[in-house]
Amino acid sequence: MQLEGKGVDMSEQKWIGFVGVGVMGRPMARRLIAAGHSLIVYDRDAAAVEALKAEGARVATSVREVADTARIAFTSLPTPAIFREVALGEGGLANGTALKVLIDLSTVGSRMEHEVAQGLLAKGIDTVDAPVSGGAAGAQKGTLAIMVAGKRAAIDEARPLFEVLGKLFVVGEQPGQAQLLKLLNNMLSSTALAITSEAFVAGVKGGLDPNVMMEVINAGSGKNGATLDKFPKHVLPRTFDFGFPIASVCKDIGLAVDECQALGVPMWLGNSARQMWNAVAAQGGRTRDMTELVRYVEQWSSGEAPANQATT
Numbered sequence: 461m462q463l464e465g466k467g468v469d470m471s472e473q474k475w476i477g478f479v480g481v482g483v484m485g486r487p488m489a490r491r492l493i494a495a496g497h498s499l500i501v502y503d504r505d506a507a508a509v510e511a512l513k514a515e516g517a518r519v520a521t522s523v524r525e526v527a528d529t530a531r532i533a534f535t536s537l538p539t540p541a542i543f544r545e546v547a548l549g550e551g552g553l554a555n556g557t558a559l560k561v562l563i564d565l566s567t568v569g570s571r572m573e574h575e576v577a578q579g580l581l582a583k584g585i586d587t588v589d590a591p592v593s594g595g596a597a598g599a600q601k602g603t604l605a606i607m608v609a610g611k612r613a614a615i616d617e618a619r620p621l622f623e624v625l626g627k628l629f630v631v632g633e634q635p636g637q638a639q640l641l642k643l644l645n646n647m648l649s650s651t652a653l654a655i656t657s658e659a660f661v662a663g664v665k666g667g668l669d670p671n672v673m674m675e676v677i678n679a680g681s682g683k684n685g686a687t688l689d690k691f692p693k694h695v696l697p698r699t700f701d702f703g704f705p706i707a708s709v710c711k712d713i714g715l716a717v718d719e720c721q722a723l724g725v726p727m728w729l730g731n732s733a734r735q736m737w738n739a740v741a742a743q744g745g746r747t748r749d750m751t752e753l754v755r756y757v758e759q760w761s762s763g764e765a766p767a768n769q770a771t772t
Contacts (some may be wrong), residue, residue, distance in 0.1 A: 475500045475518070476621065477526035477533025477559070479546055480566070481508045483703060484592070485536030487599035488565070488625050493517055495624045500529050527556020532618060536565040539711065540572040548579045555583070561614045563588045563621075565606075569643065569715040570636030577610075577635035586614040589635035591642035594626065596703035602626055607645075609637040643716035649685050650709045650750070651733040656686035657754040660695075661761050670696055694751040706753070707746040710737050 478489045478501045486508055493499055493515050502520040503509050509519045520526045523546055526533055533553065537543045543566050547553050553562060562585055564573065577587035588610035598604040604626030608615055615630060622628045631638050659682075663673045674696065677687050694702045717730045740756045 474498060475530040475558075477501075477520075477530030478517075478536070479503070479523055479526055479533060479553070480536040480538075481505075481512060482536065482538070483596050484565070484599050485534075486512065487596060488534070488536065488592075488604075489517065490515060491599075491602050491624050492621065497621070497624075500526055502526050522551060523553060524551045524555060527553040527559040529558055531558055532561045532563065532621070533559055534563045534565055534621075537568070538566070538708070540568040540715075543568045544572060544576055547576045554580055554585065556585075559585055561586050561588060561617060563590050563618055564635075565590055565592055567591045567642055567646065567712055567715070568639065570639040570719060573639045574634070574636040586611050587635045588614050588618060589638040590622070591638055592626065593642060593645050598626065605629060607631050607638040607641050609633060609639075610635055640719060643712060643719060646709075646712040647716035647720075647730055647733070650713050650737060651729065652684040653686040653690060653750065653753060654733050654736050656684065656691060657695075657757045660691065661754065661757045665761060690751050694749070695754050700749045700752045700755075702749055702751045704750045705746065706737065706741050706748050706750050709750050710734075710741050710746075713737055 476492060476497050476499050478485060478492070478499050481489050481501050481503045482505070489499055489501055489512055493512070499512070499517040500520050501509050501512050501517045502523055502525070509517070513519050520529070535543060535546060537546060543564065545552065547562065553559055562580055564587060573587070573589050577589070580587050588608055590606055590608045592599070592604040592606050594604040602625055606622055606626050607629050608622070609632040611633065619628065631641050660670060660673060664670055674687060674692060677683055690702055694700055713730070713734045717727050717734050720727050720730060737753070740753055743756065745752065745756065
């Protein structure tokens with residue numbers, strides 16, 4: 461059997477599966493293809509897989525086809541429920557005849573990761589819990605921070621693939637441990653953006669130059685990921701194009717706060733940050749870029765209604 465347009469015998473290919481090629485998954489899949497790996501991809505979005513097909517990927521007609529073809533497969537999926545369905549549902553990865561290692565790049569929380577890992581292990585499939593940090597830009601450049609937890613043998617088998625995507629940090633042996641660390645990281649990031657937005661709006665209202673504020677804060681003790689990256693690149697130029705939607709922030713910080721509280725941590729500040737992000741989502745912001753949070757703070761501070769904001 462020949463791969464269309466490539467003249468390659470598919471029976472001799474060592475296929476890598478990839479399920480979920482959206483904002484994060486697509487650039488990661490693209491990097492793997494560019495590195496010479498043979499990918500079989502699946503996504504409900506036909507346009508997403510067609511773009512990868514043009515670069516040499518084989519497009520599967522179902523999740524099950526991926527699991528029947530590839531020994532190693534990646535998932536990059538938006539919610540815990542979708543991840544569980546793709547992995548354990550009817551026609552899911554668990555029923556594949558070829559799959560032996562699932563690498564989950566999603567952010568789904570430690571409890572869901574553990575549940576899926578147990579279900580897959582019963583089918584002889586190892587799970588490597590591998591959420592990533594660095595956003596769409598990091599996925600494109602191959603500079604992601606990849607937190608992994610799982611069996612050492614499975615991690616070592618996948619190591620050459622991880623090295624195409626970014627820097628690897630082995631954080632444990634149990635699937636779910638990397639999820640916890642990723643959620644803590646994202647909670648810190650989203651909380652930093654929230655308080656930085658409030659601080660900068662207050663400074664501007666008090667007559668301070670935002671560029672001078674940025675320079676001083678980044679030379680002092682108040683610097684954080686928002687002041688060093690998101691504000692200078694995406695907020696001050698008013699492009700608001702970091703590439704991560706507010707709905708995803710709400711999902712991640714919600715999972716983080718719930719997991720921390722389950723561990724007995726009270727989460728006074730985490731809960732406040734979650735309430736702020738959820739308020740923005742409820743006022744028309746779910747699909748907007750996370751850096752647009754500052755626009756809501758601006759309108760709240762001026763007494764204007766933040767709903768139906770302009771995009772310029």
